Amino acid sequence: MTVAEQAGQLIMTGTPLTDADAVTSVMKRNHVGSVFLHGRSGRTAASLKKEINRLPSMTAGDATIRPLVSIDQEGGQVQSLRGGTWGYLDDAQEQGTWTSTRLAAVTGQWAKSLAKAGITMDLAPVADTVPSGTEKRNPPIGVFGRQYGSDSAAVADAVATVTATLHDAGVMATVKHFPGLGRVTKNTDTSSGVVDTTTTTDDAYLRPFQAGIDAGAGAVMISSATYEKIDPDNRAVFSSTVITELLRGEMGFQGVVMTDDVGAAKAVADVSPGRRAVRFVEAGGDLVLTVESSQVRTMMTALSSRARQDPDFAAQVEASATRVLELKDEAGLLSCE
Template identity: 55%
Template sequence: MAVVLAGCSSTPAPAPALPPVSTTASPPVSTTASPPVSTITTTTPPPPPSCAEQTLAGLDPAHRAAQLLMVGVPADNPTAGRTLVTAAVVGGVFLRGRSARPVTEIGSDVAALQAAAAAAGTLPLQVSADQEGGQVQTLSGPGMPAIPSGLRQGRLDPATLAAQTTAWSTALRQAGVTLNLAPVADVVPAGTGAANPPIGAVDRQYGSTPDVVASAVSTVVTASRAAGVGTTLKHFPGLGRVTVNTDTGTGAVDPATTVDDAALGPFSAGIAAGTTAVMISSARYPALDPRNLAVFSRAVVTDLLRDRLGFGGLVVTDDVGQAVAVQAVPVGDRAVRFVAAGGDVVLTVRSSDAAPMTAALVATAAADPVFAAQVDAAVTRVLQAKVDAGLLSCG
């Protein structure tokens, strides 16, 4: 190595001594890979299937479709529906009409109907009735306390309303009813009752402001559920502003209701209180869906009720058997269009509707996997409601 030194001297300086080179061999570098660091991974096993899911798995397509039907049987003689529940294997019955027979006698008949279903190997029935009060109450015989109109109930203090609700809900349970098609959550604006034939004209509403109605709805839902009877909020998203009764005419339209309407407050309150079901009206709400009746509207049933309001329970039709508002739609299509919108239970007062509705649901599900999945989801909700009501259990 040459080293050049800067300076004036011409005599080179001696080179510095280098350190001796070691002749000892370096230890070899290992080429063996280091053992991997132990990583513990855990996988959470999926939860076991619920009772509702287990039951669903054992149902064929026809039985699944039939679980989505709630069909009318005479309130004064429920055992007249024996063939309906053993042959059509419907999921529920509706005590249609009126009865002044003792509550205990109605209960015996309903028990016989449940026994007939069990003997035929079908699932227990969800049994419903219209027991609002005033002019709308299915049962009024001995053992059933007198029930004032909705408007009078709304004027009671919460403690009194809760006590009265407990009394008539207990009587309903004795009659074998597991689901009351009440309370009415519709708001009828002050001074408009006479022009509102389905609700205000017969005092079915609790009041004329959302706050009053919401308070009464919460009280009734809570007390009824505590007495062992499920509740149904109706008629979503509200019939308080229409001027036509959907049972008797067409053209029921509410142009005012929007997704953030204050009149939806009572429905939200009832959902928060734990209602079993919500009933969909057969009116039209152009600000929500300009094309479809609410009962056939995905915008109303799924987007608004399920997604925006967060309701995961049963969604039920108003009567789609005799109601004039839906007569333009073929019987089977009424069931299909409702389930496609996100609904669960198709209510009809006519027992003759069971066969065409079941057939239409089965055929559509067989042709459309998306619809088949909607049917399964709806049936699961129906079965879960039966579990919650103590009707269905799994070992």
């Protein structure tokens, strides 16, 4: 791969769920390797798959590399495909009260439907634990019932079950939002200066993330909040302390590390789009998610330009692209002639 092609593999661009292949020209122009289907729809798996099949693949040597296709399918208010043949999935707070047998059975049903539609990655499960009684003061997770519970051990069990079941259905799980958004009082999507003053590097609330990793998570999504007791000087998404030292080092995760949305999120609005991508990869991350496809060119150019100027950064880009390709191989998206 050229440097630009490697950089393109490090970007996941948003595209409307109702028009999945609308981003085709952006992908071709910028070698983009992954897409995120955003919005809500009750369209059939068959109609969605037709559009997903039209998304461009890449050729490298004798290999054909198809794009990762991701979606937010958690349940409750965060269920992108709903109604019609999809039905309605209870939110995670309710799912957390089920037995592991029931949770696995229900997850398996809708995971197979995602795979049938051509979706190879779910931006779930949520591994954030929200302390009991604080749900209404936790806008990103608790307000929407996105947590499996208020006990980290129970949340860990649910996360492990969902992660393993998704994997068995051929859908890569994404454990989020590391190292946790369950104790913040603002939402990184809509607010700047989101700070967690509690979480530490040996916090019990990290157990659900470890459980997801141990269960075979394909990716871990990094929060855009700042964690005062881990790295007070950097937002997690730009922190090598969080990504390289804690997640990869202490917790042993060697898969794909991705951002939460850094396209429209207020938490990173003070950093230019190109710098968002570069700073994340510098910190040890791999896959940059932007719901704004208009930012893709800037991000890809910033990554490839920096790689051409800095051999150490070029090595990071190559290592990250390799991890993304390994995930694609696991998802059945690589084929060789």
